Amino acid sequence: MSANNENIEKSTESAVQVEPAHKAAEDQSYSAIVKRQFRKNKPAVWSLRFIILIVIIGLSADFLANEKPLMCKYEGSTYFPVFREYIVDLGGSWPKELSSIVDWKTTEFDYAIWAPIPYGQSETDFANANYASPLDDQNVKSRRWWHWLGTDEIGRDVMSGMIHGTRIAMMVGVVSMSIASIIGIFMGAMAGYFGDEKLKTSWANILLFFVSLPFAFFYGFQIRSYSIGEAFANSLFSALFQIFIGIIIFTVFIFIGQLIAKGLNKALNLKANTNVPIDIIVSRSIEILISVPRLLLIMSIVAIAKPSIMLVMVIIGATSWTGIARFTRGELLRVRNLEYIEAAQSLGYSEWRTIFRHAIPNSLAPVLIAIAFGVAGAILTESFLSFLGIGVEAEVATWGKLLSLARKNFSAWWLALAPGFAIFITVTIYNLMGEGLTDALDPRLKQ
Amino acid sequence: MFKYILTRILYFIPTLLIITLLTFLLSQAAPGDPVETRLQGGQGAQGGGMSEKQAGEQAYIDMSKKLGLDLPPFYFSLGSIAEPKDLYKIFRKKERENLARLINKYGNWDKIEPYYESIKAFEVTLYDIERDTNSYTDLKILKEGINNLLNNYEEGKVNNTLANMEQAMNTMSKVRVDSNTIIERNYFESSIPAFTAMRDNYLAIKANPSVWKTNIPSIKWIGTGNQYHVWLFGNKPWFSKSKDPSLKGGFIRGDFGESYLDGRPVSSIIKDALPITMSLNIISVLIAYSLSVWLGVFLSKRKDSKLDRVLSIVLFILYSLPVFWVATIFIVYLTTNEYGMDWFPTYGLFSNDLSDDATFWEVAKDGGAHVILPILAMTYGSFTYITRQMRGSMLAVLKQDYIRTAVAKGLPDNKVTWKHAFRNSLIPVITMFASLFPVMISGSVVIEVIFSIPGMGRVGYEAVLARNYPVLFTVLIFSAVLTMIGILIADILYSVADPRISFTKKK
Numbered sequence: 045m046s047a048n049n050e051n052i053e054k055s056t057e058s059a060v061q062v063e064p065a066h067k068a069a070e071d072q073s074y075s076a077i078v079k080r081q082f083r084k085n086k087p088a089v090w091s092l093r094f095i096i097l098i099v100i101i102g103l104s105a106d107f108l109a110n111e112k113p114l115m116c117k118y119e120g121s122t123y124f125p126v127f128r129e130y131i132v133d134l135g136g137s138w139p140k141e142l143s144s145i146v147d148w149k150t151t152e153f154d155y156a157i158w159a160p161i162p163y164g165q166s167e168t169d170f171a172n173a174n175y176a177s178p179l180d181d182q183n184v185k186s187r188r189w190w191h192w193l194g195t196d197e198i199g200r201d202v203m204s205g206m207i208h209g210t211r212i213a214m215m216v217g218v219v220s221m222s223i224a225s226i227i228g229i230f231m232g233a234m235a236g237y238f239g240d241e242k243l244k245t246s247w248a249n250i251l252l253f254f255v256s257l258p259f260a261f262f263y264g265f266q267i268r269s270y271s272i273g274e275a276f277a278n279s280l281f282s283a284l285f286q287i288f289i290g291i292i293i294f295t296v297f298i299f300i301g302q303l304i305a306k307g308l309n310k311a312l313n314l315k316a317n318t319n320v321p322i323d324i325i326v327s328r329s330i331e332i333l334i335s336v337p338r339l340l341l342i343m344s345i346v347a348i349a350k351p352s353i354m355l356v357m358v359i360i361g362a363t364s365w366t367g368i369a370r371f372t373r374g375e376l377l378r379v380r381n382l383e384y385i386e387a388a389q390s391l392g393y394s395e396w397r398t399i400f401r402h403a404i405p406n407s408l409a410p411v412l413i414a415i416a417f418g419v420a421g422a423i424l425t426e427s428f429l430s431f432l433g434i435g436v437e438a439e440v441a442t443w444g445k446l447l448s449l450a451r452k453n454f455s456a457w458w459l460a461l462a463p464g465f466a467i468f469i470t471v472t473i474y475n476l477m478g479e480g481l482t483d484a485l486d487p488r489l490k491q
Numbered sequence: 492m493f494k495y496i497l498t499r500i501l502y503f504i505p506t507l508l509i510i511t512l513l514t515f516l517l518s519q520a521a522p523g524d525p526v527e528t529r530l531q532g533g534q535g536a537q538g539g540g541m542s543e544k545q546a547g548e549q550a551y552i553d554m555s556k557k558l559g560l561d562l563p564p565f566y567f568s569l570g571s572i573a574e575p576k577d578l579y580k581i582f583r584k585k586e587r588e589n590l591a592r593l594i595n596k597y598g599n600w601d602k603i604e605p606y607y608e609s610i611k612a613f614e615v616t617l618y619d620i621e622r623d624t625n626s627y628t629d630l631k632i633l634k635e636g637i638n639n640l641l642n643n644y645e646e647g648k649v650n651n652t653l654a655n656m657e658q659a660m661n662t663m664s665k666v667r668v669d670s671n672t673i674i675e676r677n678y679f680e681s682s683i684p685a686f687t688a689m690r691d692n693y694l695a696i697k698a699n700p701s702v703w704k705t706n707i708p709s710i711k712w713i714g715t716g717n718q719y720h721v722w723l724f725g726n727k728p729w730f731s732k733s734k735d736p737s738l739k740g741g742f743i744r745g746d747f748g749e750s751y752l753d754g755r756p757v758s759s760i761i762k763d764a765l766p767i768t769m770s771l772n773i774i775s776v777l778i779a780y781s782l783s784v785w786l787g788v789f790l791s792k793r794k795d796s797k798l799d800r801v802l803s804i805v806l807f808i809l810y811s812l813p814v815f816w817v818a819t820i821f822i823v824y825l826t827t828n829e830y831g832m833d834w835f836p837t838y839g840l841f842s843n844d845l846s847d848d849a850t851f852w853e854v855a856k857d858g859g860a861h862v863i864l865p866i867l868a869m870t871y872g873s874f875t876y877i878t879r880q881m882r883g884s885m886l887a888v889l890k891q892d893y894i895r896t897a898v899a900k901g902l903p904d905n906k907v908t909w910k911h912a913f914r915n916s917l918i919p920v921i922t923m924f925a926s927l928f929p930v931m932i933s934g935s936v937v938i939e940v941i942f943s944i945p946g947m948g949r950v951g952y953e954a955v956l957a958r959n960y961p962v963l964f965t966v967l968i969f970s971a972v973l974t975m976i977g978i979l980i981a982d983i984l985y986s987v988a989d990p991r992i993s994f995t996k997k998k
Contacts, residue, residue: 258569262708266569270595332506335971335978336513339933340948343955344514344963348521420811428815428937432952447816450823451941457830460823464816472811 078409081484088480091473098470101207102214106130109204111164117154118142126159162189163201165208165441173199175456194458196449205441206462212442213470216357216426217419223361224418228368229411233404235326235369236376237395243322246314249305256301264294280354326373330366338363342425346435353426353442356435360422371414375407409485416478420471427467443467492986499979503972510971511742511964515719518960519564524584525751525960526554541618555582559739559748562718568711573598573704576711581607585642592644597696598704606692610640613685625666626678629659633679640689646697653690660686722748722964742968748961757965760950765969768935768946771862775869776924776931783874784920787881788913794886803879810875814934818868818941825864836861838943865942869934873927880923884916891915914988921984928977932970 082088107114112125119141125148132138145151149162163169169191171183178194193202234243265272268290275282308314345359379385380403388398427444430436436445443463450460530550555561563579573594581587586607593603614637620626636656643649660683663675679686716726725741740746747757786802793799826835841857888894889912897907936948943949951966953959 258710259708262569262571266708267571267706270592328502328505331502332509334929335506335974336510336967337929337932337936337951337970337974339936340951340955340963340967340970341513343952344517344967347955347958348517424813427813431815432940434955444815447819450819454823454827454829457823460819464813464819467813467816468811471813472808475807475811 074409078484082480085480085483087476088484091476091480094469094473095477098210098214102211105208105211107159109161109163109165109201109207110159111162111167112148113153113156113158113162116156118151120154158188161192161201161204161207163191163204165204166200166439167204169195169199169201171199173197175453175459177456178458193462194456196446196456196459197452200441202446202458202462205446206443206466208441209443209446209463209466212353212426212440213423213466215353216360216422217474219354219357220361220364220422220426221415221418223358224365224368224422225411225415227362228365228414229372229404229408231326231329231365232369232372232374233376233399233407235323236373236407237380237399237403238320238322239377240321240323241319243320244316245318245320246305246309246316247318248308248312248314249302249316250318250320252301252305252308253298256297260294260297260301263297264290264292276349280352280358284358323373326369330369333363333366339425339428342429343432343434346429351435351437353430353436353440356426356429357422360425364418364422364425367414367418368411371411372404372407375410376403379403379407413478413481413485416474416481420474420478423467423470423474427463492983496979496983499982503975506975507968507971510968511719511723514960514964514967515565515722518964521958521960523958525558525958526551526560526582526584528751528958529554529558529754541615544618552582558751559718559721562716562721563713564718565713566715566717566720567713570709570711571598571705572707572709573600573701574709575600575604576713583641589642589644593696595705596644596702597700598702599696599699602692602696602699606689606696609685609689609692610637613637613682613689616682616685619681620678625664629662629679632656632659649693653693656686657690742964747965750962751959752957757961760962761947761965761969764945764947764950767944768932768939768948769973771866771869771938771944771946772931772935774862775866775873776927778866779870779873779877783876783878784881784917787878787920788885788908788916790878790882791885791889791916792908803882806875806878809871810879812871814868814872815937815941817871818864818938821864821868822941835864862944865938865944868942869931869938872934873931876927877920877923881916881920884919885912888912888916918985918989921988922981924984925978925981928981929974932974 101108106126106129110126112129114126115122115124117123121141123139123142125142128136128138128142137143172191172195174197176182176191176195176199178190178192182191184190191201191203193206195201196205268286272283272286272290275286309316342356342359342363346356349355385398385403388402393402427442427447430442430444431448433445433448436442443466446459446463447467450456450463453459552561561579561582568574568576571594574591575594578587578590581590590603590607593606594600597603614634617630617633617637620630622630633656636652636659639652640649643652660679661677662679663677665673666676667673715724720726721739721741723742725739725744725746727738727740727744731738739748742748745758747761749756750760790799790802821835824830836857841854841861894907894912897911898904902911932948935946936952938944939946939948940952947966947970951963951970954962954966
């Protein structure tokens with residue numbers, strides 16, 4: 045560790061020396077320094093631009109690749125089928141004239157504007173089934189309908205799958221890292237701020253915690269286990285909603301227990317003199333989570349449930365918070381000894397207010413590094429799981445799933461190259477982002 | 492030091508306990524009935540007579556006992572006061588789950604139990620019914636009805652089934668007694684009392700619900716006679732040599748149970764798989780460390796040269812290459828004649844056509860050709876990672892004052908590099924071993940699955956897909972132990988490499 049710190053100090057020293065004197069008038073706030081540092085790192089800046097591009101592709105995937113026309117005139121009236129599909133998904137209905145259309149490609153429109161890639165992610169083009177190569181002749185009307193990245197065994201357009209896979213990759217990053225950040229920052233902050241000695245409570249609180257635990261679990265989850273199970277069979281969102289309600293009930297019961305304990309403390313004049321070794325608890329759970337092979341653990345959880353890409357994201361998030369927790373813990377260990385925290389404490393702010401309003405916001409910057417690398421890891425994990433065919437719905441195209449098709453037919457070289465390259469590029473840019481952030485956030489570490 | 496290692500090993504215990512609990516919870520949540528999987532369709536005796544039915548039932552019970560599934564799951568159970576303590580004695584998982592749903596719906600076990608028993612009693616009376624072409628259809632309806640009743644709890648479905656069954660019960664068949672007399676007769680007359688009792692019992696459940704009971708929690712203590720305890724610690728007395736198959740040694744005595752699929756002992760599966768994964772990983776770690784430490788030092792001494800810059804970019808790209816993509820590319824391009832590069836065998840660890848009396852060299856050559864690509868795919872990731880770290884840590888050390896001193900007093904360059912700088916820069920690289928090890932174990936899942944190498948990763952993957960929990964448990968626990976040992980070794984090496992670090996003193 046010592047070598048590392050010295051390394052960091054050296055590099056910040058040199059960074060300070062590079063700053064010319066006439067720039068001293070520049071904004072010297074922390075975020076401004078970080079921004080300047082980050083801008084100097086060309087690869088990181090480029091990867092940030094690339095990430096924005098991925099987000100744009102992911103958000104507009106339906107407009108970039110769709111088997112329906114973006115706009116069409118049919119029997120005298122104009123429609124926007126792709127937009128309409130969103131309304132249908134939200135519970136609306138197709139206009140009567142369009143609802144009878146089964147195959148959009150063979151329908152005679154007065155005119156139609158198609159998406160740049162006029163194929164859906166699960167649409168099968170029978171004329172080009174059985175691995176149509178992008179370089180050989182394809183059975184299409186014109187270049188407009190060309191399969192730019194070929195097709196798979198049943199004639200699905202690979203380019204369309206790649207575009208829709210971008211959305212999945214983007215969502216994997218966002219969903220899993222949001223979950224991981226919430227758990228990781230909370231756990232790390234608790235461990236770092238309180239350590240092993242600072243969180244004191246009375247035995248009544250601990251006793252009532254353990255007494256209220258079975259009640260909380262019973263009313264929160266056990267009693268509702270059948271409705272949670274049915275929600276899982278319906279959709280993941282309803283399941284998450286049910287679980288969310290369960291967590292609320294659970295918390296309410298724990299809270300009631302603590303209220304009673306508070307009363308007891310007052311009545312019996314109990315002192316908060318029992319240590320809760322929160323740091324040991326958190327560190328040990330991190331150790332346990334690291335010891336279990338994560339891939340097998342995620343696989344065994346996902347294999348039980350109905351295939352759902354959202355579930356995969358949630359589970360990746362729930363198992364990959366350890367890095368973030370470690371970073372936050374380290375930061376909080378440093379921050380908790382700073383003067384302004386002491387000031388907050390001496391002003392009589394509650395511990396929770398000090399942690400959430402003052403300590404955590406000031407230690408979030410380094411956590412970004414862990415998140416950047418975490419996104420890369422989450423995308424890798426997800427694509428490997430879909431590569432194995434675990435946890436993906438049949439109609440969803442992901443990069444990993446496309447790559448797995450390459451193992452079925454070795455002559456389809458485009459299936460081995462395109463999706464793998466997309467995964468590689470995405471992982472690389474997130475890694476570059478992580479490195480760029482590490483460098484840019486350095487000045488902070490010299491304090 | 493010894494004391495430190497001992498405490499660390501003691502720390503293994505809670506970690507392992509939590510992992511066993513976690514996997515046990517998973518196995519409890521998994522759908523499907525392992526006993527039926529093992530028996531391959533436990534209800535196969537459906538169409539037969541009484542004795543076959545009983546034989547089927549007995550086989551089911553025996554298999555449950557053999558797999559240790561005839562016990563309550565855990566030391567205690569948290570449930571409502573409506574749930575009876577001995578529900579686990581209903582052997583068939585589907586029936587048990589259906590009864591639990593009924594309890595959840597009505598809350599009156601004292602009425603549900605007679606209902607369940609009367610279904611079984613009614614089923615027994617059906618075996619006395621004469622079977623011929625007249626009774627065949629109705630008998631079939633009744634048997635399907637019983638199956639429906641045992642597996643459904645919704646009021647509508649049960650009522651429907653009961654109505655269908657009643658109709659079948661009351662069918663009057665025309666039976667030709669001799670050439671000119673035809674009488675009408677009901678085949679099911681003898682079963683009618685049992686059927687009425689069953690229907691009345693169901694009505695009684697609906698008439699006297701006590702749903703409030705399902706809202707009151709109760710913790711029931713079960714004791715050590717539970718699935719988890721028996722699986723982990725066994726129920727065979729220590730040092731007994733009893734061969735009774737229902738007595739188990741338990742996980743900690745090396746009895747890992749048997750595969751749900753084919754009944755093969757898990758220990759023998761692991762015995763085949765573990766050495767493969769271990770040797771692949773060890774070879775890969777050795778290659779990665781020996782090459783990358785050297786390369787890291789080499790690059791750090793030529794900092795900012797053209798070679799250094801080019802190699803740094805190459806290493807970064809290699810680092811970001813997903814293993815399963817590289818492995819797929821290897822397989823697609825290098826193992827078949829499709830692209831004219833049929834240089835390596837595609838799958839497995841040895842060729843199938845390797846004769847039994849092959850000489851050692853033939854075996855070694857064949858195995859070697861098979862493992863080159865997997866090892867390459869396993870190694871490049873950790874190789875690039877370590878090289879980058881080694882280069883960085885070496886650069887940091889080379890800036891130190893004591894290195895300047897060493898150079899200033901005229902020590903030869905080699906001596907400065909290897910004696911002064913190298914040893915100090917090795918420390919962070921050694922600690923990396925701890926974080927590298929779990930990654931490598933996960934990585935071997937990827938490699939083994941893609942290259943079809945029968946190691947732990949592949950065994951675990953197949954166990955996940957088949958919900959073969961005894962195997963999955965064992966793989967998870969073995970991997971966890973390996974990981975923890977790896978981390979421990981890294982910590983010990985750490986103190987060996989850096990004498991300033993001592994684990995015995997307290998901060």
